[in-house]
Amino acid sequence: MKAEIAMWKEFITVYTTALAEAEKYGDVGGIEWNTHMIHFYTEKIDEAEKLSA
Numbered sequence: 001m002k003a004e005i006a007m008w009k010e011f012i013t014v015y016t017t018a019l020a021e022a023e024k025y026g027d028v029g030g031i032e033w034n035t036h037m038i039h040f041y042t043e044k045i046d047e048a049e050k051l052s053a
Contacts, residue, residue: 001052008041
């Protein structure tokens, strides 16, 4: 499970970088998508950490 959590944290880093780029260029769809994916993986991490606690 630790490897999956690490992978999901890396995904969040990628989506955070993409979000900054989308915001820079006013890409509304990109902003929405990246925000959604950050939220999605944050929830997966929270659930996994609760299960492993």
